[in-house]
Amino acid sequence: MMVAAVIYVDPQTIQPVLNGKWHRMDITAVPRPGDTVTMLCGESGAAEFKLLGQRRADRIHQQCESCDDVLRRREGIPLRRDRIGRR
Numbered sequence: 001m002m003v004a005a006v007i008y009v010d011p012q013t014i015q016p017v018l019n020g021k022w023h024r025m026d027i028t029a030v031p032r033p034g035d036t037v038t039m040l041c042g043e044s045g046a047a048e049f050k051l052l053g054q055r056r057a058d059r060i061h062q063q064c065e066s067c068d069d070v071l072r073r074r075e076g077i078p079l080r081r082d083r084i085g086r087r
Helices: 065-075
Strands: 036-038 044-046
Touching: none
Parallel strands: none
Antiparallel strands: 036 044
């Protein structure tokens, strides 16, 4: 009998890429491949996993500003567009 090799994953560090953008989501467990995941901005997609080294194979992804706004409001962090120098 083979002993399990446990791979620990911190769900809080998961940032899905959807439509070329990094997103944030509320997550307490790692989704299974094919599970529907919903981002803070409201967009949804099917979970798929790839190695980190493949993340820039097609293009460089941008941050989802809507997800960032939601996260910043929750954490009491000033919104990017409200900061001096971004006007």
